[in-house]
Amino acid sequence: MTRIAFIGLGNMGGPMAANLVKAGHAVRGYDLVAAHLAQAAEAGVSPADSAEACVRDAEVVITMLPAGKHVVEVVSGCLPAIPKGALIVDCSTIDPASARRVHEMAAAAGSPSLDAPVSGGITGAAAATLTFMVGGEEAAFAAGRPILEAMGKRVVLCGGAGAGQSAKICNNMIAGITMIGVSEAFVLAGKLGLSAQALFEVASTSSGQCWALTSYCPAPGILPGVPSSNGYKAGFAAPLMLKDLRLSQEAAASVGAATPLGARAAELYSQFTDRVPADRDFSGIIEFLAEADHPASG
Numbered sequence: 001m002t003r004i005a006f007i008g009l010g011n012m013g014g015p016m017a018a019n020l021v022k023a024g025h026a027v028r029g030y031d032l033v034a035a036h037l038a039q040a041a042e043a044g045v046s047p048a049d050s051a052e053a054c055v056r057d058a059e060v061v062i063t064m065l066p067a068g069k070h071v072v073e074v075v076s077g078c079l080p081a082i083p084k085g086a087l088i089v090d091c092s093t094i095d096p097a098s099a100r101r102v103h104e105m106a107a108a109a110g111s112p113s114l115d116a117p118v119s120g121g122i123t124g125a126a127a128a129t130l131t132f133m134v135g136g137e138e139a140a141f142a143a144g145r146p147i148l149e150a151m152g153k154r155v156v157l158c159g160g161a162g163a164g165q166s167a168k169i170c171n172n173m174i175a176g177i178t179m180i181g182v183s184e185a186f187v188l189a190g191k192l193g194l195s196a197q198a199l200f201e202v203a204s205t206s207s208g209q210c211w212a213l214t215s216y217c218p219a220p221g222i223l224p225g226v227p228s229s230n231g232y233k234a235g236f237a238a239p240l241m242l243k244d245l246r247l248s249q250e251a252a253a254s255v256g257a258a259t260p261l262g263a264r265a266a267e268l269y270s271q272f273t274d275r276v277p278a279d280r281d282f283s284g285i286i287e288f289l290a291e292a293d294h295p296a297s298g
Contacts, residue, residue, distance in 0.1 A: 001026055002147065005058035007051050007074060008092070009036040012118070013064035015125040016091070016151045018043035022128075023150035030054035052081040060087045060147055067243075068098025075102050079109045087143050088113040091132075093169070093240075095247055096162035097254070099135065103161035112140035115161065116148060117168035121236040129153045133171070135163035169251055172244035176265040176282070178212040179241075183286035186219045190290075196222060218283035227281035234281045241282035242269040 002025045006017040009031040020027045021044035029045040030053070031037045037047045048054035055061050055078045065071050071090050082088070088106045090099065090113075099115040106113035114136035124130045130152035134141055141157045148155045158167040185208065189199040196219040204214045212218070216235075220228045227235045245266035252259045272288045273280075 008064035068094035115164040133167040173248040218286040232284035
C-alpha cells in the first residue's frame with residue numbers, strides 16, 4: 001500500500017483516484033470544488049482541507065489540473081510540505097515548457113518526477129484503461145509505473161522531462177485532424193447519396209482506416225457505446241480538444257515546425273466550440289461541418 005496524494009478530482013482525476021483506492025492504496029485528495037471532493041470521498045478517497053495538507057506524509061503526489069500555470073503554481077506551493085524523495089507525477093495535459101519547469105522544481109527539492117498525461121477520456125479513467133505517455137528519468141518511471149498501471153492499461157516511457165506532454169499533444173493533433181477528415185467524408189457521402197453504413201464498411205477495412213473511424217466513428221448509429229450514438233455526450237469534450245490543438249500550435253511555433261493541418265483543425269474546433277455546449281463531444285464536429293452556412297464553408 002502506497003500513501004498517495006491526489007490533487008484535482010474532476011471528471012478525470014476523480015475516477016483515477018478511485019481506481020487507486022480499489023488497487024489498495026491509501027489516497028488523500030483535494031479539489032477546489034466541494035462537490036468533486038465529496039464524490040471522491042464516496043469512492044474511498046480521504047478528503048484534505050488544502051493542497052498542502054493533502055501532500056503531507058505522501059509517498060507519491062499526483063496532480064490532474066487544467067493548465068500549465070495551475071500545475072506550476074500548485075507544485076511550487078506544495079513543495080515545502082512534500083516529503084523529500086516523494087515521487088511527483090503530473091497527469092494533466094499542459095505545455096512541455098511548464099512540464100519541464102515542474103521537473104526542475106521537483107529536482108531542486110530532492111524529489112523525482114514524471115509528466116504523465118493520459119489518453120482515453122472519461123470512460124477510460126473510470127474503467128482504468130487509460131494510456132499514459134510518460135516523460136522523466138528511468139528510475140522515476142520504474143517507481144511510478146505500478147501506480148500508473150493501477151489507473152491504465154498502457155504505460156509508455158517516451159523520453160526525458162516533458163516528453164510525455166510532447167507525445168500527448170502530437171497524438172491529439174492527429175486525433176483532431178483525422179476526426180475532421182472522417183467527418184468531412186461522411187458529410188460528403190451523405191450528399192452523394194451514399195449511406196453512412198456503406199462508407200463505414202468500405203473505409204474501415206481500406207486505406208481510410210483510422211481510430212477516428214473504426215473506434216470513435218462520428219456518424220451516429222454506426223458504432224455502439226461511442227458519443228455519436230449517444231447524442232454526442234462527451235467522452236472527450238470539444239473544448240479539451242481545442243485546448244490540445246492550441247497547445248500543439250504553441251509548441252510548433254516554439255520550434256519552427258510547419259503544422260498547417262493542425263492550425264486549420266484548431267481554427268475549426270474554435271468555431272465549433274463557439275456554437276455548442278461545453279460538454280459536447282469533439283466528434284460532434286461532424287454536425288458543424290454538415291451545416292451549409294458554417295464559417296468553414298466560406
